[in-house]
Structure formats: structure tokens, C-alpha cells
Amino acid sequence: MQFCDDCGSMMKAEGDRMVCTSCGATSDRDRDREREFVSTESQTDDDVIESSEEANFEGKPKATDVICDECGNREAWYTLKQTASADEPPTRFFKCTECGHRWRGYN
Incomplete structure (x- = not known):
């Protein structure tokens, strides 16, 4: 990511030039600097928060301050x-942790 020297906004690539998304200023694309950027291709699934229906909650932190509406159990795994x-x-x-019922809680 490259930022505008004039206003500090993020710039986008347009060919061999970088164009500011706010003020329209342009600069040459810094190819050497682009090699330093971090790619998300090396990310692992360890940082992914599981909130989908298919998510495996077992082994996640447990909350004991909740009550399941389906079975009345007072313990549930949770993710944020x-x-x-x-x-x-x-x-x-x-x-x-008993019946597998899923719900969300808002703080």
C-alpha cells in the first residue's frame, strides 16, 4: 500500500503510476517498495474466527454465564x-455444549 505525500490518503495503481484516491495526486510506482509489502497468502487459518453454521466450536473458550434456550444448559463454547x-x-x-444449539450474544 502506498500513501499520498500530499494528503496522506491511500493511493491506487493505474499502470505505472500511483493515483491518490482523495486529492488525485500522482507519483511513479515504487516497484522496490512493493516487494516489501506483506502478502496475505501466507496467513494461516489459526486467525480465522469461526461463526458459520459449519464451524467447529469444540475446544474453543467456554462461557458459563449463558443459558441455552433449547435445553437450559448453562455452558457454551463461544467465538468473538x-x-x-x-x-x-x-x-x-x-x-x-449439550445440544449444539447456536445463537449470538451482543454486549
């Missing part, structure tokens, strides 16, 4: 996911 803006608390996704 930021579903709103960064200044809002994250959403907790639960899976009952």
Missing part, C-alpha cells in the same frame, strides 16, 4: 467477531 464498527463491542457466537 467484530460485526459492527470498531468502536462497538464484538459479537459473541455461542454453541451449546
Whole structure:
């Protein structure tokens, strides 16, 4: 990612030039600098938060301050996911340790 020297906004590549998304300033594309950028191809699934129906919650942290609406169990695995803006608390996704019922909790 390259940032504009004039206004600090992110620039986008257009051929051999970089163009500021805010003020329109241009600069040459810095090919040497692009080699330093981090690629997400090397990321592992360890950082992925599992909130889908198929997610495997077993082995995740357990909450004991919840009650399952389906079976009344007071223990559930949970994961956290930021579903709103960064200044809002994250959403907790639960899976009952007894019946497997899933729900989400908002703080």
C-alpha cells in the first residue's frame, strides 16, 4: 500500500503510476517498495474466527454465564467477531455444549 505525500490518503495503481484516491495526486510506482509489502497468502487459518453454521466450536473458550434456550444448559463454547464498527463491542457466537444449539450474544 502506498500513501499520498500530499494528503496522506491511500493511493491506487493505474499502470505505472500511483493515483491518490482523495486529492488525485500522482507519483511513479515504487516497484522496490512493493516487494516489501506483506502478502496475505501466507496467513494461516489459526486467525480465522469461526461463526458459520459449519464451524467447529469444540475446544474453543467456554462461557458459563449463558443459558441455552433449547435445553437450559448453562455452558457454551463461544467465538468473538467484530460485526459492527470498531468502536462497538464484538459479537459473541455461542454453541451449546449439550445440544449444539447456536445463537449470538451482543454486549
